[in-house]
Amino acid sequence: MLSVEDLRVSFRVYEGMLRVVDGVSFSVRRGERVGLVxxxxxxKTTTMKAIMRIQASNATVKGKILFEGKDVLGMTPGNLxxxxxxxxxxxxxxxxxxLNPVFTIGDQLREVIRCSQDGGERLDAAKIEKIAERALGDVSLGDSARILANYPFQLSGGMRQRICIAMSVATSRQLLLADEPGTSLDVTIQDQILRLISDLVRDKGLSVVLVTHSLGVVREMTDRVYVMYAGNMVESGLTADLFRNPTHPYTIALMGCVPKLSGKGISQGIAGGMPDYLAPPKGCRFFPRCPEAKDVCRDEKPASREVGPDGHLAACHFRP
Ligand SMILES: Nc1ncnc2c1ncn2[C@@H]1O[C@H](COP(=O)(O)OP(=O)(O)OP(=O)(O)O)[C@@H](O)[C@H]1O
Ligand SMILES: [Mg+2]
Structure with a gap:
């Protein structure tokens, strides 16, 4: 359904060019739940915004984004x-x-529903109202009359996120890009939001790209997963395979950071920090932090290679 090939995004800033996303490729099949960690x-957000073509004005996007074979980066404004x-x-x-702070939730939700009617049948007000109410029901917001009349500041954070999800799924869409849909919320609400997304994806047969920091969420909610480090895809594969057999040194380090109930307190984290995007390492971008790094890692960028069955790939000079 979606295929992203060699995506590059850089930002022009005062000091020069930030080369953030550097040759990212991934794909999403119909009905598939894909994680991006x-x-x-x-x-991660930069990649999602590039797909929607809502990147900042100082961004340059290169590469190929195909949606059902259609070239997204080449679309005319109308087609887009x-x-x-x-x-x-x-x-x-x-x-x-x-959400726009100066319009009520109702105004914004109705507008989304109205605009999704692409030249086809014009919906009358009553129909729009019905769709809006159903959308709120879908995201378990019962008291629809009050919510539709409210402004965003009158709702809680969890309610606002539900509204955003309602807007995304109110009309039939095929692909949902969910960028850390729970991270700004507390843990219980975060759980509810994720469950909600997972139910909607199942009931409506959507494909989803779920962006998250949380490996636990990825394990629960996705079929396939991509691990990203400093603008590169370092590993990808079926979720079960990747958790059973993490291969890239970064993935291994990342999994080591998850606090375990049975473990010995909080983990050390991964030593070092992200590279500077103004002058990123020439070879492997993980090289400065990698416990296994050799000279070749500094000089040459590793290609993605097969390290296991079912398309399990890792980009490391020393794998497989
Ligand atoms: N418009 C911009 N101009 C300059 N730099 C930008 C711009 N947008 C993003 N960046 C930089 O790109 C890098 C990646 O940002 P991005 O928001 O994609 O990260 P992320 O993976 O989504 O992180 P998080 O998990 O915290 O949401 C950051 O270093 C950020 O400062
Ligand atoms: Mg982000």
Whole structure:
């Protein structure tokens, strides 16, 4: 359904060019739940925004993004708008800034429903109201009359995130890009939001790209997973395979960071920090932090190679 090939995103800033996303490739099949994990600042949101073509004005995007064979980066403004209306939607990391503070929830939700009617039948007000109510029901917001009349500041964070999800799924879309849909919320609400997304994905037969820091969430909710480090995909495979047999040194380190109930307190984390995107390492971007690094890692970028069955890939000079 979605295929991203060699995506590169750089940002022009005062000091020069930030080369953030550096040759990322991945794909999503119909009905598949794909996870994208990586630590903060590795370029997850940047990648999702590039797919929606809502990147910042200082960004340059190169590479290929194909949705059902259609070239997204080459779409005319009209086609792009049609594609966003009918095929793809995104739930943002921060539900507060995703809603317009000066319109009521009802105004915004109805507008989304109205605009999704692409030249076809015009919906009358009563029909729109019905769809809006059903959408709120879908995300377990019962008291629809009050919520529709409220402004975003009158709702809690969890409610706002539910509204954003309702907007994403109110009209039939095929692909949902969910960018850390729970991280700005407390843990219990985060769980509810994730369960909600997972139910919607199942009931409506959506494909989803779920962006998250949490390996636990990935394990529970996805069929396949991509691990991203500093703008590179370092490992990918079926979720079960990747957890059974993590292969790239970064993935191994990341899994080592999960606090375990039976473990000995809090883990050490991964020593060092993300590379500077102004002058990223020439070879493997994980090289400065990698316990197994050799000279070749500094000089040459490793290609993705098969390290296991069912398309389990890792980009490391010393794997397989
Ligand atoms: N418009 C911009 N101009 C300059 N740099 C930017 C811009 N947008 C993002 N960046 C930089 O790109 C890098 C990746 O940011 P991004 O938001 O994609 O990270 P992320 O993986 O989503 O992190 P998090 O998990 O914290 O959400 C960061 O270093 C960020 O500072
Ligand atoms: Mg992000």
């Amino acid at each position: 990586g630590e903060t600042g590795c370029g 708008q049609r594609w966003r209306r009918n095929s793809v939607s995104m739930v943002f990391q921060d539900p507060t800034s995703a």
